[in-house]
Amino acid sequence: MGLLVDGQWKDKWYDTDSNGGKFKREEASFRDWVCADKDAKFPAESGRYHLYVSLACPWAHRTLLFRKLKQLESHISVSVVSPEMLDEGWTFAGYPDATGDTLYRKQFLREIYTIVDSHITTRVTVPVLWDKQKKTIVSNESADIIRMFNSEFNHITQNHDDYYPAELQEEINQVNALVYHHINNGVYKAGFATTQEAYDEAVSALFRALDTVEQRLSSQRYLAGTQITEADWRLFTTLIRFDAVYHGHFKCNRKQINDYPALSGYLRELYQIHGVSETVNMDHITRHYYFSHTMINPTQVVPVGPELNLDEPHGRDALFPE
Numbered sequence: 001m002g003l004l005v006d007g008q009w010k011d012k013w014y015d016t017d018s019n020g021g022k023f024k025r026e027e028a029s030f031r032d033w034v035c036a037d038k039d040a041k042f043p044a045e046s047g048r049y050h051l052y053v054s055l056a057c058p059w060a061h062r063t064l065l066f067r068k069l070k071q072l073e074s075h076i077s078v079s080v081v082s083p084e085m086l087d088e089g090w091t092f093a094g095y096p097d098a099t100g101d102t103l104y105r106k107q108f109l110r111e112i113y114t115i116v117d118s119h120i121t122t123r124v125t126v127p128v129l130w131d132k133q134k135k136t137i138v139s140n141e142s143a144d145i146i147r148m149f150n151s152e153f154n155h156i157t158q159n160h161d162d163y164y165p166a167e168l169q170e171e172i173n174q175v176n177a178l179v180y181h182h183i184n185n186g187v188y189k190a191g192f193a194t195t196q197e198a199y200d201e202a203v204s205a206l207f208r209a210l211d212t213v214e215q216r217l218s219s220q221r222y223l224a225g226t227q228i229t230e231a232d233w234r235l236f237t238t239l240i241r242f243d244a245v246y247h248g249h250f251k252c253n254r255k256q257i258n259d260y261p262a263l264s265g266y267l268r269e270l271y272q273i274h275g276v277s278e279t280v281n282m283d284h285i286t287r288h289y290y291f292s293h294t295m296i297n298p299t300q301v302v303p304v305g306p307e308l309n310l311d312e313p314h315g316r317d318a319l320f321p322e
């Protein structure tokens with residue numbers, strides 16, 4: 001784990017000391033947009049863009065889900081990094097289901113960032129949305145990338161499914177704020193905390209938020225009401241990792257998702273939607289966290305993990321008849 005400073009790699013763990021033991025996520029460094037408009041700086045075109053992802057990472061997972069749901073697989077190509085992220089950061093080393101860098105055959109993901117600017121100062125994160133034509137990074141912010149995938153390629157795919165419909169945007173933004181701060185990023189705040197106080201604060205906010213979404217999903221089928229939206233997919237990528245990784249490795253162990261009747265049924269329902277299970281790779285997920293975070297798990301022993309039974313009936317149709 002490390003970062004680029006003036007184009008040079010520095011192997012350095014997150015600095016929590018200057019922040020009372022709290023983990024603070026940095027803002028993404030590339031925030032441009034692919035647009036449907038053909039005169040845009042980055043116009044949507046089939047075959048022009050490439051995604052660099054880790055199958056372990058919940059943020060990258062969002063983009064893979066949207067690529068699948070919006071039928072973009074033949075239009076946007078993908079490279080998958082190795083789940084083992086140690087002192088060199090994300091690498092293209094060989095590992096089952098890792099593809100290597102299919103565009104440039106580089107060794108390290110940081111070399112993709114230095115193509116853009118050989119003196120760049122940035123963290124080297126996934127996902128990365130790459131423009132093959134301009135040879136630059138469009139965005140490394142998953143929240144933006146899924147919005148582009150949701151709407152900007154519709155004229156190419158003819159898939160008009162909308163996970164961020166205008167009439168629900170306010171509701172979705174509100175749910176996203178709770179889920180992002182206390183659940184998606186909340187598990188990291190608990191797991192990377194280096195003081196008891198910072199951990200206690202993060203873990204109680206996390207379980208309060210899980211109780212809130214459990215209650216909501218007991219009385220409505222999806223987070224924003226009767227239809228699936230991006231809010232659900234953003235929650236999904238944390239829920240699917242929770243019992244296998246966050247519960248143990250990140251010490252989020254007051255409860256498992258399996259202990260929440262609504263959340264566990266909802267998780268299975270989303271998992272069973274066509275194509276979704278193909279985006280979930282439990283080996284990359286467990287290998288990445290337990291093997292890479294040596295300051296949390298110095299032995300690098302990867303636990304066997306709970307049996308998740310994600311293919312069991314979810315029972316949500318009977319609870320919410322149309």
Ligand SMILES: N[C@@H](CCC(=O)N[C@@H](CS)C(=O)NCC(=O)O)C(=O)O
Nearest residue numbers: 028057059123125126127140141142
């Ligand atoms: N805001 C980014 C966050 C991405 C992110 O933090 N990815 C993690 C992997 S789960 C990463 O690459 N971390 C490497 C690092 O921080 O050095 C997004 O949502 O796209």
